[in-house]
Amino acid sequence: MHFIFSRWIICSIQLILIIYRIRQISAAEGKTKIFxxxxxxxxxxxxxxxxxxxxxxxxxxxxxxxxxxxxxxxxxxxxxxxxxxxxxxxxxxxxxxxxxxxxxxxxxxxxxxxxxxxxxxxxxxxxxxxxxxxxxxxxxxxxxDGFNIPHKTPSNVALRKYTQQISTAGSDLAASKAVDGLTNTWSRTNLELLPYLWVDLGTIYNIIRIEIINRNDYGYRLHDLDITVGLHLDHMSMCAHYIGPGTNGEHLIFQCKGWYIESRFVKMTIIKGSEYLQFGEIKVFGYEIIR
Missing domain, CATH: 3.50.4.10 (Hepatocyte Growth Factor)
Structure with a gap:
């Protein structure tokens, strides 16, 4: 009985806080006559x-x-x-x-x-x-403003950078095909458990967003994808997760939760089941950090 009463008190307090929050926001809306x-x-x-x-x-x-x-x-x-x-x-x-x-x-x-x-x-x-x-x-x-952003447009800093993947299904399916600037070529691993591909950007960048263009066939293979970023391959942080499955030629856009993330490496890993990891193109948009 005491447990039920305590739960009731907690729920009541939570409800009061929610109502108070809504009233605060509503009051903020009423501060202007025309909006x-x-x-x-x-x-x-x-x-x-x-x-x-x-x-x-x-x-x-x-x-x-x-x-x-x-x-x-x-x-x-x-x-x-x-x-x-x-x-x-x-x-x-x-x-x-x-x-x-x-x-x-x-x-x-x-x-x-x-x-x-x-x-x-x-x-x-x-x-x-x-x-x-x-x-x-x-x-x-x-x-x-206190939030320093370069004025120039961010560029694709992954273009023709060094890449590796867990395995390669053929010479024309190398990891480098994912960053060659062409969408009619693609990278592909063998059938692997936890297949991955990573890109070394060569220096540290503020990462703005990551774009993936799926292969124009067998697009459903892209699913349960972890996108991680970091300064070192042995110390990566989660940027985004894509559940999928993908569709042929799909253009996907991801932004890390922390927005401007300092990173040198970007890694893609399918974390569920055995799969072929493949990409039409990977683009990483960001600004170089000048120390």
Whole structure:
């Protein structure tokens, strides 16, 4: 009886905290008389270009975090978990960067820049590395963002770099085929338990995103894939996991949870069953770290 009562107390406290959190976020939404945004995409998010994230904030607060930064092109907002991801401008506008994720909205901030109803920084525009902050006297100031991002577009730093795989099914299926810049060639291992392929980027990079183009046939072989990154092959960290199975020629995009990850090696491993590990192309986008 005492155990049941204790569980009831714990559940009641958790419910009160959830209600309090929702009311806080609702209150934040009510601080402006006019605030209406039209999502550019519903139940979808831009993948591979997020450079900052925020937890437990309202949609309006997410909007403000984006519009106050000149480098922010758009944002993803999760209405279920109250999370915000602000994005750099994509290299190109492509549907391949928009996975369907229930609960998200995607908003391009450019629609609202220069509009006094939404943009607090019209009178005091900030430079790329600054954030526009509103003061209590309704004036604005520009402060350092504190998140250093190179201005240039990230490049594919895996192109024609040194690669190895657990085995090779033939001379025309070598690991190097996965980074040769061509999608009509491919790498392939023999049938192996825990097959892997790794790429040595040659130096340390800030990894922005990893893209995989699946082979144009037998695409279903790509499944249960661990993508790990690290400074040394004997000390790798999880970046992303792909359940699959893949489809022929599929273009997959992954972003490590920590976003800008310092790494030299990228490794792909199928962790479930015996399989042929194969790739049409592996692309790793990042910036070289200058020490």
């Amino acid at each position: 209406t945004i039209n999502p550019d995409e519903k139940d979808a998010k831009l993948q591979g270009f997020t450079y900052r994230s925020f937890d437990h904030i309202s949609p309006r607060a997410c909007f403000k975090e984006c519009i106050s930064r000149q480098r922010c092109f758009s944002f993803n907002y999760n209405k279920v978990h109250f999370t915000c991801e602000i994005n750099l401008k994509p290299d190109s506008v492509s549907l391949v960067y928009f996975p369907n994720v229930i609960g998200y909205i995607y908003v391009v901030i450019q629609h609202y820049r220069g509009n006094p109803l939404f943009d607090p920084c019209i009178e005091n525009p900030c430079i790329t590395d600054e954030v526009c902050k509103s003061l209590k006297n309704n004036k604005t100031v520009c402060v350092k």
